[in-house]
Amino acid sequence: MAIETTRRQLLIPTLALCAAACRKSEGNLSDFTEEEPAHLSSQIHMADPRVASQLLSGWYQVEGNAWRWTARNFAAVLRPPPGSSSLGATLRFSLTVPDVIVQHLNSVTLAAAVGNLRLSPETFLHPCDAVYTRDIPPGVLSGESVRVDFALDKSMAPDGPDGRELGVIAHSLSLETK
Amino acid sequence: MRTLDAHPSAIGSPVVSPGRLQSLTQAAYWLIPPLLCFAIYWQGLTAWFQADDFAWLALRLDVHDWHSLLHALFAPMAQGTIRPWSERAFFLVFESLFRLNALPYRICVFLTQCASLTLLAAVTRRLTGSRAAGFCAAVLWIVNSSLVTAMAWSSAYNQVQCGLFLLTAFWFFLRYLHSGRTSDYIWQWIVFVLGFGALEINVIYPALAAAYALLLCRKRFLSTLPLFIPSAIFTVVDRMLAAPTAAGAYALHFDRALPATFATYWQWALISEYLPAGWNGRLEIALYAGLTLFLLLFAIVRARRHDLLPLFCLAWFVIVLAPVLPLRDHISNYYLTIPTIGLAILGAYALVLLWPQSVAWKLLAVAVAALYLIPMARFDRIATRWWNQRSWAVEHLVLGVERAHQLHPAKTIVLDGVDGTLFWAGIFHHPFRLFGVPNVYLTPGSQDRIEAHDATGQVADFVLPTGTVLQAAKSDRIVVYQVGPNRLKAITSRFENTAIASLKPELPRRIDALNPLTDYLFGPEWYPPDGSSHWMPRRATLRIAGPQTPGERLYVKGFVASAQSSQPPVYLLLRVDGMRLSEAKVDFKGAGFEVSYPLPNEFVGRKELFVALAVDRTFQFGSDTRELGLNVDLIEIR
Numbered sequence: 001m002a003i004e005t006t007r008r009q010l011l012i013p014t015l016a017l018c019a020a021a022c023r024k025s026e027g028n029l030s031d032f033t034e035e036e037p038a039h040l041s042s043q044i045h046m047a048d049p050r051v052a053s054q055l056l057s058g059w060y061q062v063e064g065n066a067w068r069w070t071a072r073n074f075a076a077v078l079r080p081p082p083g084s085s086s087l088g089a090t091l092r093f094s095l096t097v098p099d100v101i102v103q104h105l106n107s108v109t110l111a112a113a114v115g116n117l118r119l120s121p122e123t124f125l126h127p128c129d130a131v132y133t134r135d136i137p138p139g140v141l142s143g144e145s146v147r148v149d150f151a152l153d154k155s156m157a158p159d160g161p162d163g164r165e166l167g168v169i170a171h172s173l174s175l176e177t178k
Numbered sequence: 179m180r181t182l183d184a185h186p187s188a189i190g191s192p193v194v195s196p197g198r199l200q201s202l203t204q205a206a207y208w209l210i211p212p213l214l215c216f217a218i219y220w221q222g223l224t225a226w227f228q229a230d231d232f233a234w235l236a237l238r239l240d241v242h243d244w245h246s247l248l249h250a251l252f253a254p255m256a257q258g259t260i261r262p263w264s265e266r267a268f269f270l271v272f273e274s275l276f277r278l279n280a281l282p283y284r285i286c287v288f289l290t291q292c293a294s295l296t297l298l299a300a301v302t303r304r305l306t307g308s309r310a311a312g313f314c315a316a317v318l319w320i321v322n323s324s325l326v327t328a329m330a331w332s333s334a335y336n337q338v339q340c341g342l343f344l345l346t347a348f349w350f351f352l353r354y355l356h357s358g359r360t361s362d363y364i365w366q367w368i369v370f371v372l373g374f375g376a377l378e379i380n381v382i383y384p385a386l387a388a389a390y391a392l393l394l395c396r397k398r399f400l401s402t403l404p405l406f407i408p409s410a411i412f413t414v415v416d417r418m419l420a421a422p423t424a425a426g427a428y429a430l431h432f433d434r435a436l437p438a439t440f441a442t443y444w445q446w447a448l449i450s451e452y453l454p455a456g457w458n459g460r461l462e463i464a465l466y467a468g469l470t471l472f473l474l475l476f477a478i479v480r481a482r483r484h485d486l487l488p489l490f491c492l493a494w495f496v497i498v499l500a501p502v503l504p505l506r507d508h509i510s511n512y513y514l515t516i517p518t519i520g521l522a523i524l525g526a527y528a529l530v531l532l533w534p535q536s537v538a539w540k541l542l543a544v545a546v547a548a549l550y551l552i553p554m555a556r557f558d559r560i561a562t563r564w565w566n567q568r569s570w571a572v573e574h575l576v577l578g579v580e581r582a583h584q585l586h587p588a589k590t591i592v593l594d595g596v597d598g599t600l601f602w603a604g605i606f607h608h609p610f611r612l613f614g615v616p617n618v619y620l621t622p623g624s625q626d627r628i629e630a631h632d633a634t635g636q637v638a639d640f641v642l643p644t645g646t647v648l649q650a651a652k653s654d655r656i657v658v659y660q661v662g663p664n665r666l667k668a669i670t671s672r673f674e675n676t677a678i679a680s681l682k683p684e685l686p687r688r689i690d691a692l693n694p695l696t697d698y699l700f701g702p703e704w705y706p707p708d709g710s711s712h713w714m715p716r717r718a719t720l721r722i723a724g725p726q727t728p729g730e731r732l733y734v735k736g737f738v739a740s741a742q743s744s745q746p747p748v749y750l751l752l753r754v755d756g757m758r759l760s761e762a763k764v765d766f767k768g769a770g771f772e773v774s775y776p777l778p779n780e781f782v783g784r785k786e787l788f789v790a791l792a793v794d795r796t797f798q799f800g801s802d803t804r805e806l807g808l809n810v811d812l813i814e815i816r
Contacts, residue, residue, distance in 0.1 A: 029580055029581035030581065032581045032665050033581045033668065034668060035585065035668045036668045041654065042654035043653070048587070048588055079654070081652060081654045082652070082654075082677075083675070087652075087678070174654070176652050176653035177653070
């Protein structure tokens, strides 16, 4: 008798367990945070789809879930980081100059402009991973956004089935307060 | 062996007359204790995860194949414990099926406890020969405040499951004593041996069986002796596997504290540990003394009449509690979950023997039962609500961080406003690993709101240094959330502006090498950290703040890769601001290494030290072509 009753006792909670099992997915988590109004980022990782809209022109699709080829001229928009209007900032562009570019072009020179401020160029003679780093003085960065333009002195012309004009490989771009 | 016939005067009508009323009575008999369980602890049913739960939930992350599954199930873990059924398999299976939906876990705990209540009623009925005593024992046990933790916290499932194993084994033992059937004896053995997978306390089962046989069925005493063999083997193996703990909460103390520890447990067994402060005083003492006197006098009177069952009940309490009595610095009420079974049987037996007596004895029985039951039930509910609300606060925090990581996968999450409860019940146990979020930190100054627990860990491990926060704010690499009652509120912009305006760019004295935000302190020689390792090549550099006081040392801590464990030691040479410090030998025998260097007094107060590290030998592992020196985890001056 005890065993039979125990079986009956166990039936209801077991059914409840099965019902709970159906609620496996954790559902929508949006109620668990209250976000700030959306704003531009000061940092762009090339594979991050959330900041892809800040890549204005001259960038090709993401490859290897990590990087993008650029064209000869390319541009992005960044948010000036907190305090940068008074303290100044550092622009960092992480890139790779691949072997194929140096083989075809011998060297490549990268120049940039932040807003109306032209930054000194840098020439790459060998295949390498590099970070193009330039200081932005106080007073240049103000407002909610700033446009950054890059220009290469030459690029690889469209070749064969790949009809793209290729510059360098881009990994990330950021502005950091000094 | 006690049977129905042993106490005809004390026993209610033994059974079964036809009719619907009889069926309803039967159903009520078995259903009321489980329903009472749900009524008192229902907030435990809806509780989420907290504290140690996250370590068990993360077990799945270590399971990749059969070998790692077996390791996860059976390898000794904290304090050398091996609890494959109640902890490892429980969390692995439920996590695989239900992820972080806590309800199925909780239902499983409640189902197990309901089964134990049914078994306790059946065992008590068999011991006393009274149906009413079985019912009363189940009720007296379920209201005991020692069950609150087990009924509200999934990590305490081991207590509930072990209770079921012990009661089941004992049930088969009683059947064997009654029937003499070998099958019952064998089933007792099977359940007993399986019980070792639930909790180490299972080791005392032979003593329970032997005590019962000695006191009440001496002719079967010899049959209990072989049960001691598995317990002896388990004890030897367990002691070999458990790390020696000379200090800390789990150190064993066989000293004069034992009686005091026992007295504390005895008090908690009779009076709710959760009584509010206002109760402290005469009423509590009177209740404690009254209940103690009642139980002891009852046991003495019955013993004088050659009824030794009450002595066995007291022996149950002492025997099951004995293994945890030497834990002088870790007195926890949930250790009473199984010992209080003995007192529940004793109390139930006393009540059913008093009930047929005169009105005065009846009134005494009612008064004693009420004095025990009412405060217990009331404060059980309050305590369960506390566990429940704490778990929900942890849920909001943990799922909030998961959401923040979904929205900002490339950024480090920093939390502001975390208090001690949330820290010790949540963050300290690294719940965010479950979502692949390795680094979640607290804002500078958080340690002022969180009380220190010396025995378990340091708050400082989780708090970002001010200089690091400032650096991260400038480079827009963090998202900052204020912890609120129901959700996390993003305050990144406000926090960054305040940080840049108010924080000084001072270097830290403690550098978490795995924290990506500290990369500005490391020279370009270092290989990039990958969340679990930060390798230096043969030579590398870093910056750190100087010591605050003379005599401080510079510590370098790190991990030993499995391929390194067979390698001879290397020597790590340090130069600080160009000054050569003594060489230190780095041994690869353990899971990690730590070396330290005395610092000359001239470095005291310096805002920045330039440290150059060099090892005398490097490694290359497998297909990894990098020249690897040491995998560094922490650099600290203290």
